[in-house]
Amino acid sequence: MLRSLDIHDMLIIDRLELAFQPGLNVLTGETGAGKSILLDCLGFVLGWRGRAELVRQGAQQGEVVAVFDLPPGHAAREILAEAGLPDEEPELILRRVNGRDGRKTAWVNDRRTSGEVLRRLSETLVELHGQHDDRGLLNPRGHRRLLDQFGDLEEMVGATRKAWRGLASAREALEAAEKAIAALRQEEDYLRHAVEELDKLDPQPGEDAELDTARRRMQAAGRIREDVVRAHHALGSDGVETVVLDALRWLEGAQSRAAASADKGADGGPDASADDGAEGAGDPAMTLDAPIEALGRLLAELGEAQQGVKDALRDLSFDDQELERVEERLFALRGLARKHDVTPDQLGDFAETLRQRLAALDAGGADLERLRAALDEARQAYDAAAATLGKARRSAAATLDAAMAAELAPLKMERALFATEITEDEPGPEGRDLVTFSVATNPGAPAGPLNRIASGGELSRFLLALKVCLTTGVSGLTMIFDEIDRGVGGATADAVGRRLAALSQDAQVLVVTHSPQVAALGAHHWRVEKTVADEVTTSTVVPLAPETRVDEIARMLAGDTVTEAARDAARALLRA
Structure with missing residues (x-):
């Protein structure tokens, strides 16, 4: 329910604060007093399209604040939650500012928001009805929804939507499968050759890393063995061993000659008495003992070194053919991986993917048959749901037509005919029915859409009768009727007023009226007045x-x- 409306510096309104009540609220006033301005301002704060220039002359900005009561479970709360706005408060405060430069800013419960959020909220808060209301009853696109609401057919509509989604899903699944099978058939030769090639190679997880490690190890061992072989040759008979043996023979020969020379001197040779005071000093044979012993030790250690090198060579031995086999396998894996643009470790999974595609191709016929059967089943389910809904709509249409006939008589339109026409439409989520409200104002006159056949006064009464018939369970809704009684008077105007009063039993109704009969039935009455002071025109609203x-x-x-x-x-x- 709209509780209050505050307007600042909008059009010819300086400052206006209105507190509305439940029931039938009527606004009256002379033509040009500004009644339509109130609706313009309310539409502005609700995000509706309206006048481009709204700011009062001389003001920097205009502002409108509307406060609505928001009971628990109100549809507006879901929109607030979707927009990330507070939805726990018992009231909803909408505020919108229009700057002199045309920029508009909106708030909901003191939180910035967009005009689109305001428009979505307005659909759950306010209904506007009038001779130029193309958003509501005059819009043929909404007639099917209105009939469904009247007939309480929402559950059937939901079932039809569900069946439509199932049909669409089954159709998409079949189309996707057909495309997939067609694509697979184009690459069948490739798939079979690739799977055969992969199965022959039989790549294993982690095999690439294992082969690469083995190859590197054998390559490194080969290079090491070459160096050890060189060392073995250097230590062998053609290397250092020969040199040491030669040196040892030379030293031993020298030692033997030195010993022989010493023996001759001891036998009294001509020079024997020359060095009697230094016996044994400078004996060459004794001087060579140390290097000869060292060379002997060197030969022994050299032998140990040779044995160690031999042992190392034995440990470093490997099969060249094994290296060749490892490299051949490794290169085959990597070559196939490059061919299919995957890593070697992905070859196994890639092969499985290809096998699955081949299996899908081989089983494609059976899958297509299954999907076609599913599509037929979904189509039958949709046809059944749409047929049930269509039958219920025709029953609801007959009930609505009878209710409209009963409502039109008191409105002095007993000769007018209202018909809910249902024709076949393209299948869709809400069935196959095109619903149109048509009228014939006099017997024998051609029937046609509401907004094309009825005159202004007739249209107002048709709309009111429709609203009375269609409005059920709308507690908490605010309905606005803008001069819906135009063109009627007397008993007809009284009938209009009484139907507006009946509507206000379940909903808040705001009526802009020129009819005294309608105004007299209001529970709350305001008069819109226009004054001119110092050549400045202002409009105000006075509770009566x-x-x-x-x-x-x-x-x-x-x-x-x-x-x-x-x-x-x-x-x-x-x-x-």
């Missing part, structure tokens, strides 16, 4: 007390000159 209300209805009856007779007539209307 019982006596001033009599004067206002008398003015509506008599015009500018209000007589006592007019007041008596006004009092009679208020008592009726």
